[in-house]
Amino acid sequence: MIQTKKNRGTLFTTLMLVVCVVLFSSFKTNPKPPIAGEPIKLGFIPLTDCSPIVMAKELGLFKKYGVEVVVTKETSWANVRDKILTGELDGAHCLYTMPFSVYTGVGGKAGSEMKIAMMLNVNGQAITLSNDFCGKVGFKQMNKVTPVVAAKLKAEKEVTFAMTFPGGTHDLWLRNWMSLAGLNQKAVKIITIPPPQMVANMKVGNMDGYCVGEPWGGVAVKQGIGFTQIASQDIWKDHPEKALVVNKEFSETRREDLKKVMKAILEACIWLDNPANRKKAAAIIGKAPYVNAPADVIEGRLMGDYNLGCNQGTEVYDKDYMLFYKGGTVNYPRKSYAIWAMAQFVRFGYLKEEPNYKAIADKLIMQDLYEEVAKSMKIKIPTDDMKPFSLTMDKTVFNPSNPSAYLKVVKH
Template identity: 70%
Template sequence: MKVSYKFLLAACAAVVLIAGMSMRKAALPQVKLGFIPLTDCAPLVAAKELGLFQKYGVDVVLTKEASWANIRDKVLNGELDGAHCLFGMPFSVYTGVGGKAGSEMQIAMVLNNNGQAITLSKDFCGLVGYKEVGKVNAAVKQVQGRKEVTFAMTFPGGTHDIWLRNWMAAAGINQKSVGIITIPPPQMVANMRVDNMEGYCVGEPWNGVAASQNIGFTQIASQDIWKHHPEKALVVNKAFAAQERENLKNVMKAILEACQWLDNIGNRKKAAGWLSKPYYVNAALPVIEARLLGSSDLGCDLGVAKYKEDYMTFYNKGYVNTPRKSHGMWFMAQYVRFGYLKSNPDFKGIAEKLILDDLFAEVAHEAKIPIMTDDMKPFKTTYDVSFDPSNVGAYLASTKK
C-alpha cells in the first residue's frame, strides 16, 4: 500500500504538534528569584543545585544582582518574583528610609541567622582587637588624628547598617563624627583596598576575603552584637504572593528543605564549592568554606575565632525560619533611635502588613517544620537594653539615657 508524501508530512506535523502540547503541559511554572553574591544566599543555591525546586514543582531561575537597590527595584516592579534580601529592607523601604514610602515588599520566611561582621582597615591594627568594643572609640579618635574616618554599609536601614550603628553606639562613637556610606557587598574589599573607607559591615565572605588579603581584620561578628539575629529573608513581590500563592508555597518548601540540608555540617563543604563558582559568589573557596564552618581567621595577627552553635545557621531546629513581627518592629525602632525617622511609625501595623506569618505557618505545617511561638515577647541584644514590642516608646526613651 502506497502512502502519499503529503500524508507523511501531515502525520509528522501532528506528532510534532502533540509533542509540543505535551511539553508545554508538562512545563513547570517559572519563578524568578534574585540574590546578592554573599555566603548566605546558600539556601537558594542549595535548593537549585539539589533539584529541590523541581521536586516541589517549580522552575526557579536565580539571577545574580549587583546591589540591594537593584533587588529592591526589581522586586517592587515585578521583574523579580522574590529575592534573597536583607531582613530590614522591607521596613526601610516602606518607611521611606531606603525607598519610596509605602512601597510594599513582603517577607515570606527568614533564610539565616548570624554570619555577618565588621571589618576594620589596617589603620586599626594594634589599636583595637577582636571584640574589644570598649577600645573602639579611642582607636577611632586616634585614627582621626591622621585622616577622616568613614564606615560603609550596604543599604540604608538594612541589617548591615543597623549592626554598624549598634556597634558604634555600644562603643560610644558619635555617629555624626564619622562618615557612613553605602557600598554593594562585593565591592567592599576593593574600596577598602583603595582607602575609600576605614571600616565596613557586610556579610561573608567579604570580611574573610579582606582578612585573607591582608587588607583589614574582623573586629566583631554580628552574632556577637545579637546572637541568632534575623539576617536574610525570602522577600517577595506583593502581587506574586497574592496571585501565585501555591507556587510561592512550593518555593518556600524547597528552601526549607535546603536550609535543613545546610545545617548538616557535613554538607557545608559541598555548599561552599557551589558558592565559590563565578555565577554565584565568586570568591576563594577556602575563605567561604572556613567561615561557613564557623572558623574565622581574623587577620592582623589576631588568630582564629571559632564559632560553634552561633555560626551562620539556616534552620537550627526551626528557630531560624519563622518571620517575627517583633523583629521588624525592632528594626523600625532603630530608624527612630538613629535619626532616620523623625516620628514613630505604626510599628505593629507595618510589621503585620509586611510579614506573611500566616503563609509561613501554613507552609511550615504542611512541611512539618516547627513554628516558633516567641514572637512579640521581649528580647535583648548584647549591648542594648531589653526591647519589649508591646512598649516601643519605653525602649526608645531608655536608649536616649
Template identity: 80%
Template sequence: MRWITIPVLLLMLTASAPIVADKEPIRLGYIPLTDCAPLVMAKELGLFEKYGVDVEVIKEASWANVRDKLLTGELDGAHCLFSMPFSVYTGVGGKEGSEMKIALVLNNNGQAITLSKDFCGKVGFKQTPKVAPVVAAKLKAEKEVTFAMTFPGGTHDIWLRYWLAAAGVNQKTSKIITIPPPQMVANMKVGNMDGYCVGEPWNGVAVKQDIGFTEISTQDIWKHHPEKALVVNKKFSEARREELKQVMKAVLEACKWLDNRANRKKASGVVGKYINAPADVIEARLMGDYNLGCNQGTEIYTDDYMLFHRGGETNFPRRSHAIWFMSQYVRFDYLKEAPDYKAVADKIIMQDLYKEVAASMKIKVPDDDMKPFVLDLDKVKFDPNNPGEYLKSVNAINQ
C-alpha cells in the same frame, strides 16, 4: 500488536514527569553573599523541581537593584536583607508605602564588621567587653573615619550603627557610605573607607588578602539575629500563592540540608561559583572557624555561626524583630516619628502563610514572637510591645 494513539502516549509520558506550573518561570534574585546558599542549593539540589516549580536564580549587582526589580515585578522574589522591606516601606530606603513581602527568614548570624589594617593594634577588638571605650577614642584620634554598609536601613547598616553607638562614637562625626557587598574589599584596598559591615565571605576575604581584620561578628552583637529573608513581590504573593508555597518548601528543605555540617564543604564549592569567591574562605566561616586577622588568632563559633534552620527557629519571621529594626530607624534619626510598628510588621510579614507551609512540612513554629529579648553586645532589653520606652531607655537618637 496493540497500537497506542498519540494522545494516550502523550498522557503516559507526561504522567511520570515532574509537575511544573504552566506559567512564566519564577525569577529569584540573589546578591553574591554566602547566605544566598538556600536559594542556590534549592536550585542545585533539584528541590524546586521536586516541588513542581520552575525557578530561575539570578545574580544581582546591589540591594538597590534588588529593591527596584522586586517592586516592578522584574523579580518575583529574592534573597534579601531582613530589614529592607521595612526600610523601603517607611521611606528610609525607598519610596514610602512601597510593599515587599517577607515569606521566611533564610539565616541567622554570619555577618561582621571589618576594619582596615591601619587600625591594627589600635582598637580594643575581641577583648571583653567586645567594644571598649578605647575604640571610640582611638578611632576619633586618628582621623574622620569612613565606614561602609550595604543599604540604608538594611541589616548591615544597623549592625554598624549599633556597634558605633555601643562604642560611644557620635555617628554625626563619622561618614557612612553605601557600597554593594562584592565591592567592599576592592574599595577598602584603595582606601575608600576605613571599615565596613557586610555579610560573608567579604570579611573573610579581607583577612585572606591581608587588607583588613574582623573587628566583631554580628552574632557577638545579637546571637541568632535575623539576617536574610525570602522577600517577594506583592502581586506575585497574591496571584501565584500556591507556587510561592512550593518555593518556600524547597527553600526550607535546602535550609535543613545546609544545617547538616557534613554538607557545608559541598555547599561552599557550589556557592563559591555563584558568587565568585574562594571556597576555602566560605567553608571556614560556614564551619565557624574564623581567622580574625591582625594577629588576633582564630575564634571558633560552636553554636552561633551562620545557621539556616535550627529546627525552624531560624525561618519563622517574627514581628518583634521587624519592630526592633524600625525602632532603630527612630533611634538613629532615619525617622523623625515612630511608625505604626505593629501595623507595618503585619502588612509586610506573611506569618500566616509561613505557619501554613511549616505545618505541611511538620516544622515547629516558635512561640516567642512579641516577647522581650536582650542583645548580647550591650545587654539592653527590647520589648516589642513598648518600643517607645526602649527608645527612652537608650537615650539614643543621634548618640
C-alpha cells in the same frame, strides 16, 4: 470633497499614532503581572547567606516541588529592591529589614510594599577594620574603638565606614556597634557600597571599615587588607539576617507556587545546617555564577572557624555561627524583629516620628503563609514572637509591644 476625505484620513492616521504611543508607553512603564506557569525569577546578592536559594536550585529541590525557578545574580540591594517592586523579580534573598526601610521611606519610596515570606538565616556578618587599626583595636575590644577613631579623626579629619543599604541589617549592626563602642555616628562618614565591592574599595582606601555579610569579611583577611573586629553574632546571638522577600502581586496571584518555593528553600536550609554538607555548599556557591570568592574562605566561616587577621589568631564559633534552620527557629518571620528594626530607624535619626509599628509588620510579614507551609512539613513553629528580648551586648530590654519605652532609655 476630495480635500475633506484627505483631512479625515490624516486625522484618522494621527489618532491611531497617538493611541499606539499611549499603549506603548503603558507597556513600558507598567510592570507585567505574574502569569501562572511562567518560570519564577529569584534574585540574590553574592553573599554566603544566599545559600538556601542557590542550593535549592543546585540540589534540584525546586523541581522536586514542581516549580521552575530561574536564579539570577544581582548587583546591589537597591537593584534588588527596584526589581522586586516592578515585578522583574518575583522574589529574592534580601536584607530582612529592607521591606520596612522601603515602606517607611528610609530606603525607598514610602508606602512601597515588599512582602516577607520566610527567614533564610541568622548570624554570619562582621565588622571589618582596615589594617590602619591593626594593633590598636583588637577582637571585641569595644572600649578601644572610640579613642582610636578620635585620634585618626584628629590626624586625617575624616573617618569613613561603609554599609550596604540605608536601614538594612548591615547598617543597623554598624550603628549598634558604634553605640556599643561609645562612638557618635555623626562623628564619622557612613557610605553605601554593594557587598561584593567592599574589599576592592577598602583596598584603595575609600573606607576605614565596613559591615557586610560573609565571605567579604573573610576575604579582606585573606588578602591582608583588613581584620575582623567583631562578628554580628557577638553583638546579637542568633540575630535575624536575610529573608525571602517577594513581589506583592506575585504573593497574591501565585500563592500556591510560592508555597512550593518556600518548601524547597526550607529543605535546602535543613540540608545546609548539617555540617557534613557545608564543604560541598562552599565549593558550589564560591563559583563565579554565584558568590565568586575562594571556597576555603567561605567554608571556614560557614564552619565557624574565623581567621581574624592582624595576628589575632582564630575564633571558633560552635553554636552561633551562620545557621539556616535550627529546628525551624531560624525561618519563622517574627513581627517583634520587624518592630525592633523600625525602632532603630527612629533611634538613629532616619525617622523623625515613630511609625505604626504593628500595622506595618502585619502588612508586610506573611506569617500565616509561613505557618501553613511549616505545618505541612511538620516544622515546629516558635512561640517567642512578640515577647521582650535583649541583644547579647546591649542588655536594654526591648518590648515589641512598647517600643517607645525602649527608645527613652537606649543609647543613641
